[in-house]
Amino acid sequence: MNDFLNAIPSLPWWTWIFLFLFIVAIYDVFIQKRHTIKHNFPVVGHLRYWLESIGPEMRQYFVANNREELPFNRIERGWIYASAKKENNYEGFGSDRDLYAHQHIFIKNRMIGYQVPSDHPNKTEPNFIPCAKVMGAYNNRRKPFRPGSIVNVSAMSFGSLSAAAVEAMNKGVQKSGAYHNTGEGGLSPYHKHGGDIVFHFGTGYFGVRTEDGNFSMEKMKKLV
Structure with missing residues (x-):
C-alpha cells in the first residue's frame, strides 16, 4: 500500500484524465439508469447533452441570421436597446431584407416627390x-x-x-x-x-x- 501511495506523485498527468474517464464510463454503464445515450455511449454521451444545452446560443450567434429569430430578431432587439439607451437608433435599408416577401412594406426612393393638391389632408399633416x-x-x-x-x-x-x-x-x-x-x-x-x-x-x-x-x-x- 505504501509503495502504491509513493508511486502516485510520479504518475503522468494523462493517467489522471484516463482514470477519471474510466470512472465516468463505469458510472454511465452500470450505475445510472436515466439516460440511454449515456449507457450506450459512455463518456461521449455527455458531449451530446452538453452541445444540446448550448444549442440555443449556438443557433443565435452562429446559425440564425439577423432577421430570423422570433418573437424579436437581432435587428429589432438592437433597435430597442439603442432606443432605451437614447443612442442612435437609425436603421438603413440593408440588403439582408427580403424585399419580395409577402406583405413586405418599404419606402421606395424618388428623385421628385409627388405633389399633393392644396386641399389634401397630407398638406397640413x-x-x-x-x-x-x-x-x-x-x-x-x-x-x-x-x-x-x-x-x-x-x-x-x-x-x-x-x-x-x-x-x-x-x-x-x-x-x-x-x-x-x-x-x-x-x-x-x-x-x-x-x-x-x-x-x-x-x-x-x-x-x-x-x-x-x-x-x-x-x-x-x-x-x-
Missing part, C-alpha cells in the same frame, strides 16, 4: 394615413365612418386593463387621429378623453343591458 375601409358604406348607412388612421387600438376589455392604461390609450389616439376600441368590458369615463371610440359590446351587453340581461336600446342611446 404629412403623417396622416387614413384607413381605406369606410365603415357602413357598403350597407349605405346614413353616417358612414372612415377611420383617420390605419393603425388603431384594438379591442381590450376595461376589466383586463387599469384605468390609467385606458386613459393613456385614449389620449394617445386623440393625438394620433386613430380610434379606440373599448372591448367587451363596457364604456367607462376613462375612455372619454377626446379620442374616437368604437363601443364594442358582446354577448354580455356590459353597460347596455336590462335587468334581465337583454340588450337595452335606451341605455345605448344615453351613451352615444
